Amino acid sequence: MKMAAVTCIAPVNIAVIKYWGKKDEKLIIPLNDSLSGTLSMDQMHAKTTVMASPNFKKNCIWLNGKEESFENARLLACLKEIQRRAEQNEANKELLQWNVHVCSENNFPTAAGLASSAAGYACFVYALAKLYNVRGDVSQIARQGSGSACRSLEGGFVRWHAGSAPDGSDSLATQVVPETHWPEMRVLILVVNDSKKKVSSTSGMQRAVETSDLLKHRVVHCVPERIAAIEKAIRNKDFPTFAEITMKDSNQFHAVALDTYPPAVYMNDVSHAIVDLIHCLNEVKGSPKVAYTFDAGPNACLYLLEPAVAETLALVNHFLPGPNSQENAIQGIPVVPVNAQDTIGALQKMGLQQQAGGLLKYIISTSLGEGAKQLSECAEHLLSPTGLPKRLL
Amino acid sequence: MKMAAVTCIAPVNIAVIKYWGKKDEKLIIPLNDSLSGTLSMDQMHAKTTVMASPNFKKNCIWLNGKEESFENARLLACLKEIQRRAEQNEANKELLQWNVHVCSENNFPTAAGLASSAAGYACFVYALAKLYNVRGDVSQIARQGSGSACRSLEGGFVRWHAGSAPDGSDSLATQVVPETHWPEMRVLILVVNDSKKKVSSTSGMQRAVETSDLLKHRVVHCVPERIAAIEKAIRNKDFPTFAEITMKDSNQFHAVALDTYPPAVYMNDVSHAIVDLIHCLNEVKGSPKVAYTFDAGPNACLYLLEPAVAETLALVNHFLPGPNSQENAIQGIPVVPVNAQDTIGALQKMGLQQQAGGLLKYIISTSLGEGAKQLSECAEHLLSPTGLPKRLL
Numbered sequence: 001m002k003m004a005a006v007t008c009i010a011p012v013n014i015a016v017i018k019y020w021g022k023k024d025e026k027l028i029i030p031l032n033d034s035l036s037g038t039l040s041m042d043q044m045h046a047k048t049t050v051m052a053s054p055n056f057k058k059n060c061i062w063l064n065g066k067e068e069s070f071e072n073a074r075l076l077a078c079l080k081e082i083q084r085r086a087e088q089n090e091a092n093k094e095l096l097q098w099n100v101h102v103c104s105e106n107n108f109p110t111a112a113g114l115a116s117s118a119a120g121y122a123c124f125v126y127a128l129a130k131l132y133n134v135r136g137d138v139s140q141i142a143r144q145g146s147g148s149a150c151r152s153l154e155g156g157f158v159r160w161h162a163g164s165a166p167d168g169s170d171s172l173a174t175q176v177v178p179e180t181h182w183p184e185m186r187v188l189i190l191v192v193n194d195s196k197k198k199v200s201s202t203s204g205m206q207r208a209v210e211t212s213d214l215l216k217h218r219v220v221h222c223v224p225e226r227i228a229a230i231e232k233a234i235r236n237k238d239f240p241t242f243a244e245i246t247m248k249d250s251n252q253f254h255a256v257a258l259d260t261y262p263p264a265v266y267m268n269d270v271s272h273a274i275v276d277l278i279h280c281l282n283e284v285k286g287s288p289k290v291a292y293t294f295d296a297g298p299n300a301c302l303y304l305l306e307p308a309v310a311e312t313l314a315l316v317n318h319f320l321p322g323p324n325s326q327e328n329a330i331q332g333i334p335v336v337p338v339n340a341q342d343t344i345g346a347l348q349k350m351g352l353q354q355q356a357g358g359l360l361k362y363i364i365s366t367s368l369g370e371g372a373k374q375l376s377e378c379a380e381h382l383l384s385p386t387g388l389p390k391r392l393l
Numbered sequence: 394m395k396m397a398a399v400t401c402i403a404p405v406n407i408a409v410i411k412y413w414g415k416k417d418e419k420l421i422i423p424l425n426d427s428l429s430g431t432l433s434m435d436q437m438h439a440k441t442t443v444m445a446s447p448n449f450k451k452n453c454i455w456l457n458g459k460e461e462s463f464e465n466a467r468l469l470a471c472l473k474e475i476q477r478r479a480e481q482n483e484a485n486k487e488l489l490q491w492n493v494h495v496c497s498e499n500n501f502p503t504a505a506g507l508a509s510s511a512a513g514y515a516c517f518v519y520a521l522a523k524l525y526n527v528r529g530d531v532s533q534i535a536r537q538g539s540g541s542a543c544r545s546l547e548g549g550f551v552r553w554h555a556g557s558a559p560d561g562s563d564s565l566a567t568q569v570v571p572e573t574h575w576p577e578m579r580v581l582i583l584v585v586n587d588s589k590k591k592v593s594s595t596s597g598m599q600r601a602v603e604t605s606d607l608l609k610h611r612v613v614h615c616v617p618e619r620i621a622a623i624e625k626a627i628r629n630k631d632f633p634t635f636a637e638i639t640m641k642d643s644n645q646f647h648a649v650a651l652d653t654y655p656p657a658v659y660m661n662d663v664s665h666a667i668v669d670l671i672h673c674l675n676e677v678k679g680s681p682k683v684a685y686t687f688d689a690g691p692n693a694c695l696y697l698l699e700p701a702v703a704e705t706l707a708l709v710n711h712f713l714p715g716p717n718s719q720e721n722a723i724q725g726i727p728v729v730p731v732n733a734q735d736t737i738g739a740l741q742k743m744g745l746q747q748q749a750g751g752l753l754k755y756i757i758s759t760s761l762g763e764g765a766k767q768l769s770e771c772a773e774h775l776l777s778p779t780g781l782p783k784r785l786l
Contacts (some may be wrong), residue, residue, distance in 0.1 A: 215611075255648040
């Protein structure tokens, strides 16, 4: 039976300089450069199998076990772009006449607001590129699926250059430093319990471009300076500078969302309680030990160095306790508990109040990691040789 | 017994174009013009008696029944400025040698975050001006007590001009239109239950000037355009334009507060639930019927025209019910209940969710009103002829 199959995994990335606003809606060319950390795939990743076969009647896709329509402009744009590049290679002649089946799964809750579409599109494009042996940069293709997906192809810290070409050909992501450059860097994700219907980031940023006066100022005056400064801080492993810029940029992104009409509000009271906790902690310590950043949702992503992890977790467990005043559930890299009574006392003296129990769903303990990669074991394929998801058979 | 006494009342004002940031901290000269509605004193006012007597050993002040120190830079600045102007009148020669006793009370909770210091300083300066027969503009003096106090001297809609003189002599408030110009204008204040320790507006705006890049843009590019447009909308009684600018400016002020480092957050989840409710309502109605605005706290101030009051209140009572799903307590101008079931249904269809009961403390139903004024009845004096607060005797 004739067929070709490739399985890849791709990571989640969390921006420290935020992408918010497109100058080209269709090609997904951003208004400004952005910069993110790629999270370890040990804790969170998307996994995708792409398979091509002359037996497939049409293109099909299954996401997290559920068949979805392939008639999706962004999905088709990615497939078409990769296939256009694949045509340059004579060896693909037959392969390109076959339809594809795609099966993709996240090993973390899709709805948790944890940048699942970035990992998903990065994985899809990367797997297709492997299937057709497409060489060269494919971040500009992943970008057309979900903007920030382009930053999930590489590990470590990654910069997405807005570029200036009208066709988006120079709007691509490059690695700033690999994950091995700053091995002490750790990440805690505080997943907030939240039921509120949220403004999608696509429509939120579109509305911001149309209505926010402050966004224009951010794009032209604030971001270029910050990108240069944070890139330098990362190269120099200067955590205080890295942290301050990260927090300021998160706040400014949410400020622009609030300046949108009608306003787009992603952080909630729990998010702001986390912000207060981190500022109090950093003040007590005399310099920033932890940086928060929030994407288009209430969950906090904390960047911090390894020596600060245990105490920070103890503070979170005290000021934002789990249900029934227990510790919060934690997933990922284990953390050895420490006694943080002195720091807790200092924060209480500053007026920081303990929140009600159960405001967090759970905490993910992770680190930076590598970019998208191919898995060579056939057992890893999510599709059976007949092209159907194994988990549905 | 020789003595002179004057009692005045002064209103609260709620800005529709916000004041945030000083270019001179000491003289309280703002970075930008602001514009507010003066609320009726029937519901909320400060009342102040100033008394001068050769028997008074020193200047004294009682605020809401409690004696406070007179050694307060802002208090002294106002007194000194008024007395300097009073010196120009020969008739004040004796009076100016006497110490003063001041007694001031608000007929609404001081701590509720309802602009009590603006009403208080306006009343203090206005009463002193009456005591010494000081003519001409005194808003530039009230400004030095609490910036926005200058807007409480006049009724209707009032504009505080930032001015350009380094000594602040042209930083004063003038009436745009009296309260009789737009008699249908009504105001609902939704007082939100809140225990969070808040960033004072003085320190919040100071930090914004120091750290927010977006504030600069707001001051130079956004406010001048908005002030001109809203002034025109007020003159033309163009409610949709008035409402849209009011909401945008409230959001932008909170955006700038969020862009401050560390961020200053005044709105909470309840505030944002009110914002959502108003935007849904306005969308259902096809044009803005209600405008929200938030000062440096979580309470919502809704500007709306009389015909929209009853239904808006019914919607608030449905989506933000009182304790045990009862109606919220209401103070001030009575509102005849209406059935808003159709609109409630339309809002539910848009996905608007009912909040938990008891998130609001109470609602104040009021309108626009006149500026500070003197009360001529001696019985109104808060101080006895001996210069002590009557309520403490």
